[in-house]
Amino acid sequence: MDPASTVRITTLPNGFRIATDRMESVETAAIGIWAAVGTRHEPAEHNGVAHLLEHMAFKGTKRRSARDIVVEIEAVGGYLNAYTGREQTAYYARVLAKDVPLAVDIIADIIQNSTYEEAELARERAVVLQEIGQAEDTPDDIIFDHFQEIAYPDQSMGRPVLGRAEIVRDLPRDVVAGYLESRYRADQMVLCAAGKVDHDVLVDLAIKAFDRLPTGARPLVEAPSYRGGDLRLNRDLEQVHVALGFDGVAQDHPDYYTASVMSQLFGGGMSSRLFLEVREKRGLVYSINSFSTSFDDCGLFGVYAGTGEEEVGEMMPVICDELARLPDDLNDEEVVRAAAQLKAGTLMSREKTSARCEQLANQVLVFDRAIPVQEIVSKIDAVTTDDIRRITRQFLVSPPTLVTLGPIGQVMPYDDLRKRLS
Structure with missing residues (x-):
């Protein structure tokens, strides 16, 4: 059916x-x-x-x-x-x-x-x-x-x-x-x-x-404007928590699925670049992942990691270098693997009533229609290696958002971060 x-x-x-x-x-x-x-x-x-x-x-x-x-x-x-x-x-x-x-x-x-x-x-x-x-x-x-x-x-x-x-x-x-x-x-x-x-x-x-729901004109909503910047919060913690991100894409943007595949490829699983390089190869973190979050008219792409006070000084340049070299050091196999993970997650979620209910509600609110699962799969399959290169470069053009929380003495300066990413 x-x-x-x-x-x-x-x-x-x-x-x-x-x-x-x-x-x-x-x-x-x-x-x-x-x-x-x-x-x-x-x-x-x-x-x-x-x-x-x-x-x-x-x-x-x-x-x-x-x-x-x-x-x-x-x-x-x-x-x-x-x-x-x-x-x-x-x-x-x-x-x-x-x-x-x-x-x-x-x-x-x-x-x-x-x-x-x-x-x-x-x-x-x-x-x-x-x-x-x-x-x-x-x-x-x-x-x-x-x-x-x-x-x-x-x-x-x-x-x-x-x-x-x-x-x-x-x-x-x-x-x-x-x-x-x-x-x-x-x-x-x-x-x-x-x-x-x-x-x-x-x-x-x-x-x-539902016979008492109000009707009338929709109130205006403030349009978002991505700015980026640097926030450092010095707290007495065992780990330094790092969130680094960039201007992303909205839910209805043509590159929505490109951003999703890119995020999966970069830091979405145990075969992702971040996991293999930062955790498996260097042992700098226990937890690290990337995310692509989309809203009605804006979005964010970013990386979260938790690491030690001494390790953060080594970890952050590695994350920056992995991001900066991604457009020039990317292969089709990685893209196919990331797309397969996204498709599997999409199909597996359909086995749960609560997930299907929430997905349908979001689609109706955002797109005023239900999106067939095969349409989603087709759009994921349509993402190419060149698309990933293009959107990564697009992300890196925006000023980074950097938030660090914990013992932050070894966190690299914001200006050095920007230069490393360019």
Whole structure:
């Protein structure tokens, strides 16, 4: 069966979309709401409100207490959760097929009928502040917030997803509730399900359950401007954490798959250049990888590594040299191997209901359509060695973003880094 034939999408008159990916071989379903709302849509003075709102959705509605929400879903063996990103927020569940109506009802309830009681808001502010504190204590996590901020300084795209503690501590109830009313528009949301689910039944459920979604014009979003720069944070840690990156490509850019293959080839696995040269040959790190992160209208390519205080002085020039020589020292075998790894990952992810649900939701929000898996595979196969050379040179033209965290005394100067990369 053509994989595309398992997918159906219906758009209601208010722009709200229902998308399903039916999997005949399973007895469960992953289902949720994905909204094109995230950290980059917040005003600077309310950084963290999107994430706090996501937390508050589980703290009681007009029909259910916080306890009722979790007890009802777990009473049928289900699972309920949510997450906030820079551009999307999701509220999702995993349930047995027969319990899809219950999951729809609960998700619709927490999005449309949350009460945001002051006592619950105070408690959840404290929880989020603890989460922010925990992130600060996790260097290989918090470094990416700093990396994003240096890449996009003084911009919504550069602000931390969890928010800043001094702002979250004082966010009032009307700001939290008002953010939902102003940002959660029907045409910027999709109800998505994958697994044993009937599309027509889900559409009927959605029409009845999601009857209070706001409509109206979409608020403007600040356009990102990549800058790059250098941030060094001296902390008493066992390792130096390093994030080095460059201006990348957006999700709809023609070079999206080229960037993905390039990142896989450079630092995506145990056969990648970074792993073989920096870890296997020189023993300078335990953890090192590259990444290509894409958003609606921008993207980042980068490398993360954790190494010792003495080793960082040797490691960073090696990473720079590997990047600089990649366009002139590349062979077809590497490209074919990296493409095979990406294709395998794409196909393996389709065995899980939750992964297929999230992939479909993202495709609908970004492209307003489902992308057949064979189209993805074909685009990966179309990436050539010359494409990799070209995009690597393109990355290196942009000013680097360098963030280091830990005992940073041996980190090479930023100007030396730029010269080494040129």
